[in-house]
Amino acid sequence: MTGGAQGIGRAVTLYLQEKGFQVVAADVAEEAAPELSSATFVKADVSNEADVQHLIQTTVEKFERIDALVNNVGIGINKPLTELSLDEWNHVLAVNLTSIFLCTKYAVPHLEASRGAVVNIASTRALMSEANTEAYSASKGGVVALTHALAVSLGPDVRVNCISPGWIETRDWQHVKQEVKHSEEDKGQHPVGRVGQPNDIAAMVYYLLSPESGFITGQNFVIDGGMTKKMIYSE
Secondary structure, three states: OEOOOOHHHHHHHHHHHHOOOOOEEEEOOHHHHHHHOOOEEEEOOOOOHHHHHHHHHHHHHHHOOOOEEEEOOOOOOOOOHHHOOHHHHHHHHHHHHHHHHHHHHHHHHHHHHHOOEEEEEOOHHHOOOOOOOHHHHHHHHHHHHHHHHHHHHHOOOOEEEEEEEOOEOOHHHOOOOOOOOOOHHHHHOOOOOOOEOHHHHHHHHHHHHOHHHOOOOOOEEEEOOOHHHOOOOOO
């Protein structure tokens, strides 16, 4: 599990533990590790190839196998295009997209042996945008495309799927807590009548890793309370 110490990643880590998984959570936020219950924490920058190799090696040495990989880590830099530097662009793509290439590459031999599964976390920003999100949106679009490419290349031994979360409120799942504020208007943008919670994503991750989803691969599941399907007109 990459980005496993905070936000959606922490929720998925704890949810999978409750379901009986032995979870290795990789993150740069070492200070958040104590909040991961009994999960194994590995400090790693998964955009760095050496760190990824160490992560996979550590996992195999401890558990002797890898049954699942959840590529969750993600960052964003919101700036006007003319102010976004090439280094910033490259950093977002490295963390959000290249990390999936690296982690999957080095986990594949073990996943093939266990006939395991991969779940990548993209975003509805792969399908729709706000202003000044070019790097983030491009990286998440890449995650969706990389998912179906990997599914074709690694099948039938390894299944690869993708989740695109919409508005998920993660403030209670951060190491430094923040006040959560949602207006009725915010909730009303969602046909289900509420903003998403991290466990909405965790439940789908668990399903996609389970044998019950054995006929599903190469797919992108949008979990957004229906927000991307609702037409919104300004009055």
